[in-house]
Amino acid sequence: MSSPTFSSPATIFMFFCFFFINLPFSNSLLKYPLINATARRAPRQLSVNYYAKSCPQVESLVGSVTSNMFKEAPASGPATIRLFFHDCFVEGCDGSILISSKAGSKELAEKDAEDNKDIAKEAFEGINKAKAIVESKCPGVVSCADILAIATRNFVHLVGGPYYEVKKGRWDGKLSKASRVHQNLPQSNSTVDQLLKLFSSKGLTSEDLVVLSGAHTIGFAHCKQFVNRIYNYKGTKKPDPYMDPRLFKALKMSCPQFGGNVDIVAPFDVTTPFSFDNAYYGNLEAKLGLLASDQALSLDPRTKPLVQELAKDKHKFFQAFADAMEKMGGIGVKRGRKHGEFRKDCTMHHM
Numbered sequence: 203m204s205s206p207t208f209s210s211p212a213t214i215f216m217f218f219c220f221f222f223i224n225l226p227f228s229n230s231l232l233k234y235p236l237i238n239a240t241a242r243r244a245p246r247q248l249s250v251n252y253y254a255k256s257c258p259q260v261e262s263l264v265g266s267v268t269s270n271m272f273k274e275a276p277a278s279g280p281a282t283i284r285l286f287f288h289d290c291f292v293e294g295c296d297g298s299i300l301i302s303s304k305a306g307s308k309e310l311a312e313k314d315a316e317d318n319k320d321i322a323k324e325a326f327e328g329i330n331k332a333k334a335i336v337e338s339k340c341p342g343v344v345s346c347a348d349i350l351a352i353a354t355r356n357f358v359h360l361v362g363g364p365y366y367e368v369k370k371g372r373w374d375g376k377l378s379k380a381s382r383v384h385q386n387l388p389q390s391n392s393t394v395d396q397l398l399k400l401f402s403s404k405g406l407t408s409e410d411l412v413v414l415s416g417a418h419t420i421g422f423a424h425c426k427q428f429v430n431r432i433y434n435y436k437g438t439k440k441p442d443p444y445m446d447p448r449l450f451k452a453l454k455m456s457c458p459q460f461g462g463n464v465d466i467v468a469p470f471d472v473t474t475p476f477s478f479d480n481a482y483y484g485n486l487e488a489k490l491g492l493l494a495s496d497q498a499l500s501l502d503p504r505t506k507p508l509v510q511e512l513a514k515d516k517h518k519f520f521q522a523f524a525d526a527m528e529k530m531g532g533i534g535v536k537r538g539r540k541h542g543e544f545r546k547d548c549t550m551h552h553m
């Protein structure tokens with residue numbers, strides 16, 4: 203339970219409290235109204251009732267695991283949400299990220315690609331645990347991809363975000379190659395142009411980009427993801443002018459330019475890093491974004507208006523986030539044996 207990504211936030215976080223005093227730990231248990239995200243038809247006709255006959259208890263089985271994980275290792279929340287995002291963007295939402303590399307095989311699986319290395323292992327463990335319990339009650343029925351989608355929704359809600367229905371019916375994918383990962387994921391220094399192109403290649407709009415980036419209302423990033431903003435913005439050897447000097451100072455103390463501890467992380471949302479709210483957007487307006495890619499959303503005329511709107515309206519953010527998660531959850535969905543499979547164990551392809 204004490205991987206570096208889990209234990210180190212505390213260290214740096216104490217420091218942040220000094221600057222940013224407003225720290226609600228409280229609202230994770232608040233109940234928000236059920237948000238209906240089913241107005242649009244998802245691709246390949248995923249459905250909320252997909253397992254109604256074959257495994258009616260699937261949601262409560264996954265729910266028991268996510269609740270426990272959230273108590274024992276709260277970092278599995280943000281890590282699982284990120285896992286789902288990285289699954290959907292590479293080969294679609296098909297559980298391809300869950301496959302383990304084969305010993306002796308010349309090609310690594312997605313999981314071991316550089317861009318996925320910092321996803322906390324608790325996230326993978328949680329999905330494997332949920333799959334084992336689901337298999338024990340409904341053998342050979344529920345895909346790993348659907349379990350990941352359900353677990354992600356549960357964690358969003360557990361950290362205080364919206365509750366939405368998850369549509370199901372994804373098959374698992376037969377392909378998991380590390381070499382396919384990097385080009386399909388956004389980078390911390392991506393420009394808005396690059397982000398828009400990538401999201402559009404997945405069928406997502408500029409609104410989806412802004413809304414889904416709101417997931418950075420929770421979680422942490424390693425120094426290497428923003429160190430250039432502190433010491434050498436665009437080769438100027440100066441800090442990024444679009445960063446509040448207080449944030450700059452705090453980050454500088456935790457992240458030396460060279461030779462720092464590679465496990466140190468900083469919160470994306472300096473005000474409420476453990477609760478799912480719309481503070482992320484207000485932070486962007488106050489030059490308190492952590493990654494260049496976050497901060498850029500409040501500077502580009504194509505994305506700035508929505509940042510401003512969401513900063514003002516938490517209800518709108520929750521509704522939009524639920525809708526956008528459904529949309530992201532429909533990327534590259536597989537059905538049928540040509541591209542799809544059902545696994546017993548999420549880490550191994552079906553024999």
Ligand code: HEM
Nearest residue numbers: 280281283284287320388389390414417421422423424495
């Ligand atoms: C828009 C472009 C995006 C970029 C450039 C980006 C980049 C990153 C980076 C660099 C990290 C930190 C990794 C680390 O150092 O450990 C991170 C963390 C995270 N990302 Fe994103 N991300 C983006 C969009 C998203 C989306 C769409 C979601 C989900 C809907 C998401 C969810 C998360 C979460 C929850 C974390 C925190 C993980 C943790 O604390 O364990 N991100 N992201």
Ligand SMILES: [Ca+2]
Nearest residue numbers: 289292294298
């Ligand atoms: Ca995938």
Ligand SMILES: [Ca+2]
Nearest residue numbers: 419471474477
């Ligand atoms: Ca927050």
